[in-house]
């Protein structure tokens with residue numbers, strides 16, 4: 001795509017200064033405004049660790065497209081994901097709320113595995129204000145099944161349904177549940193070419209997630225394979241990130257041409273990271289579903305009208321901050337009870353303090369989390385990061401909880417909980433104020449067969465581990481931490497073992 005087929009419906013070029021100030025100039029009332037409005041790309045890179053991008057210092061993979069994007073805008077060095085399970089984390093990106101605020105908590109569990117319709121979503125706000133809204137996806141775990149289609153006029157995703165093979169057997173062919181980023185980008189550009197209005201577009205790419213979704217041969221040449229032909233997972237991951245970046249370059253070029261004036265606002269982040277080899281060494285876990293730095297440190301890059309160029313922000317931010325930031329940049333009303341806040345004070349310098357980060361995993365009541373069989377300590381995880389401290393709270397096993405000093409120990413290798421219980425008390429008190437706990441099992445999901453089969457084909461856990469029993473009781477925070485009682489202690493649920 002080399003020209004802008006929609007320029008006829010856009011206001012004429014208004015000059016660099018006006019474009020740069022678009023976030024301030026655009027009418028806040030949305031639809032009906034005669035002001036030119038930028039199009040918006042929200043790009044989520046599934047399972048992509050920040051430290052595998054060269055703009056974040058990676059030497060294992062080169063990512064020139066994302067490096068260039070970061071140069072043209074703002075890169076947030078220390079962004080924290082809200083969860084390490086795909087639909088939960090994406091719901092936080094799309095709503096500006098942590099999981100307790102949006103209600104999508106697990107992959108499988110009736111009452112907890114869909115984004116409730118009443119939760120305001122960014123897509124609906126854009127649509128009501130006159131943007132064309134579209135989503136183009138690369139895998140089933142962000143599909144309609146999880147309620148993530150809310151507000152999208154165009155939703156190019158996956159149904160997760162079984163196929164019947166030639167012998168009459170029900171199968172979930174993994175290639176019916178995911179697609180490579182070259183195809184996703186092709187489909188995206190085709191949709192954009194049909195739009196006359198400015199667009200709000202969510203593109204989901206996921207090459208690094210899956211070892212069965214392999215880039216073209218020239219990208220994987222030299223990656224060692226085992227006797228069965230499977231690629232070395234860590235070496236493959238780095239090449240998959242590079243392939244992702246190549247397709248992102250193509251996507252950005254096409255969308256910028258299509259967006260016309262006043263331009264394209266771009267936001268890039270990941271739903272979560274991945275343990276990989278260093279996560280395995282440090283924390284005994286190479287995948288996601290846990291909440292150490294390798295799982296929750298994600299890229300976050302913004303560029304386009306209203307975002308200053310060549311900006312790097314070192315303060316801690318959260319992926320829930322993206323939705324209110326995008327809304328502010330285009331003058332879109334998007335309020336309510338958000339956990340996130342616009343990131344613009346970070347680059348304007350009016351408030352560049354670290355933000356408190358939260359993340360959770362409710363694996364113990366997830367009907368698709370057989371990993372808790374191998375990692376019982378991963379059943380209930382609640383993370384609260386008030387720099388420099390990170391509390392990793394496991395209410396079903398309080399004694400297995402951890403406290404890290406991220407300033408002195410950024411790789412989270414030394415648990416300081418026993419030495420710093422007063423710090424832990426302070427952080428747990430703040431965490432408890434969010435009331436994030438889930439202490440009742442969810443009912444079986446209505447479509448368990450389809451969802452479980454589809455997720456199983458994609459390598460998710462499956463299993464019936466949600467049947468495990470957790471006898472919760474509420475105790476004062478001091479007792480939960482083994483400290484002397486203190487007047488006014490809030491109560492928190494724990495399981496006594």
Ligand SMILES: [Zn+2]
Nearest residue numbers: 046047086271
């Ligand atoms: Zn994911």
